[in-house]
Amino acid sequence: MLSKKTKYAIKALVALGKNVENPPMQIVRLAEQEMIPRKFLEQILLDLRNAGYLYSKKGAGGGYSLNKNAADIYLADILRITDGPIAMVPCASLKFYRKCDECHDEKTCGIRKTFIDVRDATLQVLSRTSVADVIARENIDDLLV
Amino acid sequence: MLSKKTKYAIKALVALGKNVENPPMQIVRLAEQEMIPRKFLEQILLDLRNAGYLYSKKGAGGGYSLNKNAADIYLADILRITDGPIAMVPCASLKFYRKCDECHDEKTCGIRKTFIDVRDATLQVLSRTSVADVIARENIDDLLV
DNA sequence: AATAAAGACTACTTATCCAATAGACTTTGT
């Protein structure tokens, strides 16, 4: 399951993606609009900012805006910032590889191989879906689901 | 990330899958062999047994064995027993559907649609991979990875 | 029948980590 942190992060990015034509959005407004606890959102935005996805401005008239094109912000990267690894076992992770505690021999581990397949299937979706795609899908009556 | 419970469950099923020609295996032996805390393994085996995947016999000479063909035990079903939903958000779950707390309108939620795709991609692998497949992959030098 | 070897079941403990909160600090516009 996604952490709330990640869900909030995505919602915030989507909201900011829809706000690109307007002046930067304040944390408080964003928190109210998306029903996210203000102080928690604060931390999340900080993380996204430090990772280069958001631009922030202090002081009166300040706030947050996207620092990249919404089409260039992929969910896979966001998940990694807020939740860490995408793979279901550490030994199958691309970006956060770690040996499994109980593993005898990684080279022949059938579990690992299976979960590498799962990871690839997941990334097939998440590393191709951008914030812009999420926004686009909001309005389409998705007949294929 | 998979819980240890799930990882242990899969390891246990794989070990029992390799043991089909022999008499049932005792918890203690299984725990030692797979490096799983004995009492924890006990509970896990119980769950798998109550779900119909294992057969157990009490008393001297007793132990555990598979109650189905290893080829008919799919990882997706095991995960659901030990970890619950496979989807990353409750509103995208097939078997454990639940409305998301923060969701305004599920019908138009772009996040939901995306994570339904992720779920489907994951299930594409997990609901087709059986314990027998995992065992089979242990010995193959997988040139495609 | 007695005994020992197993699993069945329930309750409890501990530790970790997510989610949320608090508060003091810094920057910037007016």
Add this chain to the structure above:
DNA sequence: ACAAAGTCTATTGGATAAGTAGTCTTTATT
């Protein structure tokens, strides 16, 4: 100078995962 913003670090509370303990039940063997 002051108010409106974001920055940063620490702390708390609660849920849940992981592991532990103990008692009960069944069964094979002698």
